[in-house]
Amino acid sequence: MRLLDSLHQEADLDRAVVTPEGELSRHELLGRAAGVASAIAGAPIVAVEAVPGLSTIVAVTGALLAGVPIVPIPPDAGSLERAHILRDSGATLLDAFSNGHGTVPPEPPSSAPALVLYTSGTTGAPKGVVISRSAVAAGLDGLAAAWQWTADDTLVHGLPLYHVHGLVLGVLGPLRLGSRLVHTHKPTPAAYASTPGSMYFGVPTVWSRIAADPSAARALAPARLLVSGSAPLPVPVFDNLTALTGQSPVERYGMTETLITVSARADGERRPGHVGTPLPGVLTRLVDDSGTLLDPDGETIGHLQVRGPTLLDGYLHDGGVRPPALTDGWFPTGDVAVIGPDGWHRIVGRASTDLIKTGGYRVGAGEVEDTLLLHPAVREAAVVGLPHADLGEQITAFVVADPVAPADLITFVAERLAAHKRPRAVHLVDSLPRNGMGKVQKSALTQIKT
Incomplete structure (x- = not known):
């Protein structure tokens, strides 16, 4: 053939x-x-x-x-x-x-x-x-x-x-x-x-x-x-x-x-x-x-x-x-x-960016992102692990949303997932960096001015 x-x-x-x-x-x-x-x-x-x-x-x-x-x-x-x-x-x-x-x-x-x-x-x-x-x-x-x-x-x-x-x-x-x-x-x-x-x-x-x-x-x-x-x-x-x-x-x-x-x-x-x-x-x-x-x-x-x-x-x-x-x-x-x-x-996700090792736990970024997207104010979300002296990596979320308090989003996730999966920090941003395929470029998230 x-x-x-x-x-x-x-x-x-x-x-x-x-x-x-x-x-x-x-x-x-x-x-x-x-x-x-x-x-x-x-x-x-x-x-x-x-x-x-x-x-x-x-x-x-x-x-x-x-x-x-x-x-x-x-x-x-x-x-x-x-x-x-x-x-x-x-x-x-x-x-x-x-x-x-x-x-x-x-x-x-x-x-x-x-x-x-x-x-x-x-x-x-x-x-x-x-x-x-x-x-x-x-x-x-x-x-x-x-x-x-x-x-x-x-x-x-x-x-x-x-x-x-x-x-x-x-x-x-x-x-x-x-x-x-x-x-x-x-x-x-x-x-x-x-x-x-x-x-x-x-x-x-x-x-x-x-x-x-x-x-x-x-x-x-x-x-x-x-x-x-x-x-x-x-x-x-x-x-x-x-x-x-x-x-x-x-x-x-x-x-x-x-x-x-x-x-x-x-x-x-x-x-x-x-x-x-x-x-x-x-x-x-x-x-x-x-x-x-x-x-x-x-x-x-x-x-x-x-x-x-x-x-x-x-x-x-x-x-x-x-x-x-x-x-x-x-x-x-x-x-x-x-x-x-x-x-x-x-x-x-990618082992390098989407598997977050925090406080002895292994957390998938996608699960946290999906939960954030359930909030009515959230339009887009990307989660990464950033270096943290105590936890190893801190779950950090970058969110495009209507007016909402970051603390409210942290609580929203903590009420729906295990407590160790909640973001420790949420940054509200105007947009997420994406490539031509529409994929979020997580390596660029740390360069966003928050």
């Missing part, structure tokens, strides 16, 4: 890809992508300015047809980040796109690299993650089974086209499985509400804004799946979407290095604050700080490790690919999680 299998099928699907600037059938997309493939044939690696729309979709499709690894560059990347990505990858930037037709080349080996996706660089310079064609195929086929995703679906989203969620799932998924893709350029409530579809993709920020717009949320009620990922979905947003649309969102978990590994199922339970069970072929486990295996008891927080066919080949390094540091074949995600006896996963 070819990676972009639906493009090669004889039946032509009208309006296979629809964007605000135009639309392409499968036949038209294959023709334009074949022209790109002919133009770059034999290149070691190429890059594309991953602007939303047809040009990026055609360029990525063409590179995959040609078997040339492609690096999507965020269109809002600063000059230093952009220069780093081009220098580090050695990629030639595509600055023109063929409108002509070329010859569709033979299918490249499944082991060949497909994409080089750069990490967000929160702990240093962004790293180029090399993802193989077989990993992409395995990940999409696993999601097709979990979500009952077929050619009869219409996927709607407006996510950026330079990361796993928007590009791999949101573009390559439809091209492999044959469903129609409607990309709205921006993931606004109005754009989603005015675009009929059976599946919608969004990050928590998108779903939070939709939940705050009841008319837009109700417009999505006919959809089959509302999928949330890239960060934990706050429980209040989960509950509001369920009430407004008549269905609970499907959450899933993954990262650049592993693609999607865990998800709720289309025909199964959907639990607030949880991301489901491993996809076919994927194994997960928890270990403690010393690497000792932990029992999946539904309570113990541990370091999450995964293994399976969707793992990265490695990281670009000095003109080659450096294999990832695995432990007996297991990839350390850097995230901490809880796994229940039934296999359901709850992601606590």
Whole structure:
């Protein structure tokens, strides 16, 4: 089976890809992508300015047809980040796109690299993650089974086209499985509400804004799946979407290095604050700080490790690919999680920022954030552990809210969670620092002037 299998099928699907600037059938997309493939044939690696729309979709499709690894560059990347990505990858930037037709080349080996996706660089310079064609195929086929995703679906989203969620799932998924893709350029409530579809993709920020717009949320009620990922979905947003649309969102978990590994199922339970069970072929486990295996008891927080066919080949390094540091074949995600006896996963967050060790206790920041969001005055909340001479780390909350006393918020949490989980300090701020994916940049919180 070819990676972009639906493009090669004889039946032509009208309006296979629809964007605000135009639309392409499968036949038209294959023709334009074949022209790109002919133009770059034999290149070691190429890059594309991953602007939303047809040009990026055609360029990525063409590179995959040609078997040339492609690096999507965020269109809002600063000059230093952009220069780093081009220098580090050695990629030639595509600055023109063929409108002509070329010859569709033979299918490249499944082991060949497909994409080089750069990490967000929160702990240093962004790293180029090399993802193989077989990993992409395995990940999409696993999601097709979990979500009952077929050619009869219409996927709607407006996510950026330079990361796993928007590009791999949101573009390559439809091209492999044959469903129609409607990309709205921006993931606004109005754009989603005015675009009929059976599946919608969004990050928590998108779903939070939709939940705050009841008319837009109700417009999505006919959809089959509302999928949330890239960060934990706050429980209040989960509950509001369920009430407004008549269905609970499907959450899933993954990262650049592993693609999607865990998800709720289309025909199964959907639990607030949880991301489901491993996809076919994927194994997960928890270990403690010393690497000792932990029992999946539904309570113990541990370091999450995964293994399976969707793992990265490695990281670009000095003109080659450096294999990832695995432990007996297991990839350390850097995230901490809880796994229940039934296999359901709850992601606590990044071990470096979301697991707070305070007064001998281990507290997940997400649980405190979800509780703060239950307060009627609170619109956004981010919780971190800051150094404290006595406690080790002090639970500290940064909150965007209507007028409210910080002491009232501390009491509010203490009345609903164990006393040791309450914030010791609450800072009211105008906004939280976020990246292009909408994720809160917790490393920047300590620089906020309060």
